[in-house]
Amino acid sequence: MQNLSLTWQTAGGAAVGLYGGAYLAARVRRPGPSALLREAGTLLALFALWQLVGHLSVMSADHALDRASWIHRTELAIGLPDEASWQAATMRCPVLVKLANYYYAAMHFAVMLAVLFWVFLRHRERYAWVRNTVVITTAVCLLVQFIPVAPPRMLPQNGFVDVAAQYGQSVYGGAVGGVVVADQLSAMPSVHVAWSVLAAVAVVRVSPSPFRWVMVLHPVLTVAVVVVTANHFWADGIVAVAILLFAYAVLALLARRRGRTSAETEARPRAASEERVEQVT
Numbered sequence: 001m002q003n004l005s006l007t008w009q010t011a012g013g014a015a016v017g018l019y020g021g022a023y024l025a026a027r028v029r030r031p032g033p034s035a036l037l038r039e040a041g042t043l044l045a046l047f048a049l050w051q052l053v054g055h056l057s058v059m060s061a062d063h064a065l066d067r068a069s070w071i072h073r074t075e076l077a078i079g080l081p082d083e084a085s086w087q088a089a090t091m092r093c094p095v096l097v098k099l100a101n102y103y104y105a106a107m108h109f110a111v112m113l114a115v116l117f118w119v120f121l122r123h124r125e126r127y128a129w130v131r132n133t134v135v136i137t138t139a140v141c142l143l144v145q146f147i148p149v150a151p152p153r154m155l156p157q158n159g160f161v162d163v164a165a166q167y168g169q170s171v172y173g174g175a176v177g178g179v180v181v182a183d184q185l186s187a188m189p190s191v192h193v194a195w196s197v198l199a200a201v202a203v204v205r206v207s208p209s210p211f212r213w214v215m216v217l218h219p220v221l222t223v224a225v226v227v228v229t230a231n232h233f234w235a236d237g238i239v240a241v242a243i244l245l246f247a248y249a250v251l252a253l254l255a256r257r258r259g260r261t262s263a264e265t266e267a268r269p270r271a272a273s274e275e276r277v278e279q280v281t
Contacts, residue, residue: 017041018038021041022034022035022038039127071233097163104225111218132251136251141191141243151230153230164231188236190232193223200219204216
């Protein structure tokens, strides 16, 4: 399976080009295209940063496997299900394994981009909230990923199998057409899980449709997929959801502060007016 990810250089250059297009569109007074180009540029810039972090580390990668082994031992010690047993059960049906590999490779970006595009076009007033959640969540995940952690598939001694490589569907193979592969030691936390939960929450909160709850299937499937493909531990997903909750808390706090500031700003002229009336009377 080809890895269609852009390099951080290509994504960064494209982001600069989109920002330039947004500036030109604003100069000719085309606010719609300008906003769309600006938001696309922001997302590409974020993706470029993500790709860049995948090639950097503030700690030695030598202990990435040790950290992965420690996570697995700790999960078993506290009673979490063994991911290796889940994978072994799924491997009895090769079709399911191949579908899981495709889902892992394709749906991560596709669903998130589709949700952002839909909110931008149909519910513009809620777009900033969704976009800011993506930015904060991804930024915190990137900070955590500076500490390299190997995925379960790199622990064959623990019973895990790299099923994507086994079926020739790995997105972590050699570069394709000059495209640099994604980093393999960023298993903690799982951005796949964080984005899937974020997308589902956005659709459920923004859409008025009674069918919006179908979107909950996406994070459920994503969690199952990252486990049976041995790309992430349970702990990776748990930490990712905790980071997402942190992002929501930050946005709620900022909104509350903005509300208080607005209320105080509106109260000052009113108080001054009442004071002048009292002085006149």
